[in-house]
Amino acid sequence: MNNLAYKHETFRDDYTYRNSPDAIRRFPFPFAEDHYMYSVNIEQHQPGAKGSIVEHAFDIDEHYVSECEDKLITLGQDKGRYAALPHMMDAQWDFLELSMESLSRDYPHLFTLTKDGERWTWRNGPLGIEDSFVFGDAATLPLEPFEYMGRQVQGDFVLLDQREGTLFADAGFITSQADWSLAFDVGMSWHEWHGPVPQVEKMGIMDRALKFLMSLQQGNPVRRLNWTMTINPRLDTSPEHFPEWGPDKLKVTAQNAGEKAHLRVELQTMFRLPRSNAILFSIRCYLISLEELATYPRWAKRFHRVLRDLHPDLLEYKGIKVYHEAVLAWLSQHDDGAELALGAHPE
């Protein structure tokens, strides 16, 4: 995306968020087959096709400005969405460096970074930010380095410390989570924070994924897709604010599901960081209504089949159970049962 026309839209209250035809086309539809189950779906995070969501290290799209505004609203309501344990300062600077260098390299018309020795100047065009600071000296920035850049990149971020044979989630900037709490999870180890996920234990998935990540190399980032569903295009589906969005789940009907029910896909990328040896885990959230999804008939057909046959534990865990029937009824109108070739492509 080169010349972004930023949309002014909301992810709460009147929910004016919509996807342009371009955004729909590049949506990371996660189902290559009619059936879905958890797996160790990790691949190299190499630059992908031009215009795709994996063209760059971090994807900046038409929702950038509105999403950054939504982050600030959420942080204003709940300071606990940002947390960093004291030993994570090196990792914070690693994150600042990686995000500034990536954005200014990949979107030079939007972001610029100039370095004069340790004195860096950062310009963020779309958000109208310009700051000069001394790299490594937190007192020269208006916020801690992780929070400073966490506010300026779409998505959520966790910094993981590697020790005692596992990874610890020792810092996070989390405002668009699919129902998990940073304030509760911060400081937990890999198997603790993944504790609530069903089925994976007996399949050995978490042990294998951890082993893989522990040997992640600098310069070789990896990625995976995860998905769930959200009612209304809401980024802040946190347990903290469950009382605000919970009631919407009971308002889905076969008639309004196309508009209300959204497929929520997370592009998760993992980078080994140079100074701290920490891992950056970024969670970039993409939302698409069923109506928008049905722009491409094979996506609607496929999603119908995946949801119809999804394991009951996953339906429960992802919180879909209460509106499952309504969503299936809507999707079934778009599924003629025709066989679909392998692949997640739109057409």
Added chain:
Amino acid sequence: MQHGYWIRSKPIYHSLAWQYKAQAHVLLASGEGGRSVLRLYQQRLPDQPVTVLYLPAENEDYSAPLVTVVGTSLQVFPDARELWQRFDQVLQQSRMGTRLYAAGTESFLWQATTLAVKHGVLNADVMREQPASLARPVYCVHCKTTTHGVTTNIAVCAGCQRHLFVRDHFSRRLGAYMGLMIDAEDPGNVPDAEEVYP
């Protein structure tokens, strides 16, 4: 239990047993944990020095039998603040190879562990026993208040009065289980609470 699957963040506890390969032993107990210390003293005593720090609780005061059984290694504290101060000092002075044992409520066990970890002790090197009551400290994810001594699957938050479902998901840093508003989707629809953590 939730949906019949085990949440791996839920800690598992064991009965205290002396770790004989050690330089020293530090025992930390509160309330009913005093009984765990007494039970430990029925095992063959180790040769190395032992320190026992005990905080009695209301209706759970084992100081008298502890004085008899443990003798001069015992220190009893009138309030929690003094106990934690003393424990902090003990940790500062302790050498490599000091074994740590904790017995008491779950919040107590994890407060002790967190302090020990700050002094460079590995989480796994603290032995923990949860005597008697299964009562849970419950952290309200909405208002961030921890309600202590919860024995039911649904509990009223001491901070915001919401009805919380008590999950098995446990944070060692907070020393508490997660509580999530049970009627968030359908306000007012609160099932009867059942005593499952007596």
